[in-house]
Amino acid sequence: MSPFRGIALKLCAVFLFTIMASLIKATSDLVPPGEAVFFRSFFAMPIIIGWLFLRGDLKTGLRVKRPMGHFWRGVIGVSAMGFGFASLGLLPLPEVTAIGYAAPMFTVLFAAVLLGERLRAFRLSAVGLGLVGVIVVMWPRLSLDQLDDVAMLGVACVLISAVLRALAQIHIRKLVATEETSAIVFFFSLTATSLSLLTIPFGWAWPGWFGFGLLAASGFVGGVAQIFLTSAYKHAEAALLAPFDYASILFAILFGYVFFAEVPTAMVLIGSGIVMAAGGLIIWRERQLGLKRGKARPGMTPQG
Structure with missing residues (x-):
């Protein structure tokens, strides 16, 4: 284990995912969300396949025990990606990022309901x-004197994406019991590429060569980010790396200001701070419980 390397890889992954979101946002007026999902997934495939080959995991990545499990994980994940990409064309990047922090909160709730976790x-x-922090971020959009149909649709898309991302995480928790990580990564990209083609009847468009380049870059960047993220967890514990997800709001504010002239409101900053504090409390508590369980294990009987 190399914690500092793990942290560096995690920060690189978060940084690259924010770049990917910025590229998708830049093309939101050129192509519909379903087409953006295709580019993001298709152009990530060569990166992921090359990575699996270099690791010697290509055969493992092509072998599955629960094909329908991968299919439904793909359906949920693609839907989450589609709604998330749609929201990028409707709301400022920092706001999408901040509201998206609801996903880990939903994951905790779904884990209790669907997995029986205490x-x-x-x-x-x-x-x-x-969730209070997320409401603070959304509150200006909910004010009667500032109602905006486009913005409200954007908020709805982010929230739906957050719920679906949480469900995808629950599904992955079930998959890892029988499937290799390499298989989960590879088949998600394959399923996402295939399912996104079903959106062609809803209107795809040629984005021009510049738009094509941006969309292809989103796939390459997303693929590299996925590799960095997966590699990070080989070098450090999840509890240590989890807080660095919140670096995304800093990157989102930077890219939003530089590339889209978006200045975050006070409510976005305050709400983000509340959400980060809540996430930090959960991570701290789980780490404490993990240490207690670790100390208790040596004295356990074989039956636990």
Whole structure:
């Protein structure tokens, strides 16, 4: 384990994912979300296949035990990606990023309902605090004197994407019991590429060569980001790396200002801070519980 390398890889992944989102946002007026999903998935495939080949995991990545599990993970993940990409064309990048922080909160709730994980009062309180932060970010959009149909549609798209991303995480937790990580990564890209083609009847468009380049770049960047993210967890524990997800708001503010002239509002900054505090509390509590479980294990009987 090399914690500093893991942190560096995680920050690189978050940075690249924010670049990918910026590229998608830049082309939101040129192509519909379904077409953007295709480019993001298709052009990530060579990167992922090359990575699996170099690791010697290509055969493993092509071998699955639960093909329908991968299919449904793909359906959920592609839908989440589509709604997320749609929101980028409707809202400022920092706002999309901040509202998207609801996904980990939904994951905690779904884990309790669908996986039977114990939902302790501390964690439930932190989830509630996180959702309050998300509401703070959205509040200006909910004010009666500032109602904007386009913005409200954007908020709805981000929230739907967050719910679907949380469901995808629950599905992945089930898949990892029988499937290799390389298989999950490879077949998601394959499924996403295939399913996105079903949106052709809803109107695809030629984005021009410059737009084509941006969309292709989103795929390459997204593929590299996925590799960095996967590699990070080989060098450091998930509990250590989790807080660095929140670096995305800093990158989103930077890119939003530089490339789209978007200045985050005070409500976005305050709400983001609340969500980050809530996420930090959950991570800290889970780490404490993990340390206690680790200390208890040596004294356990074989039955636990």
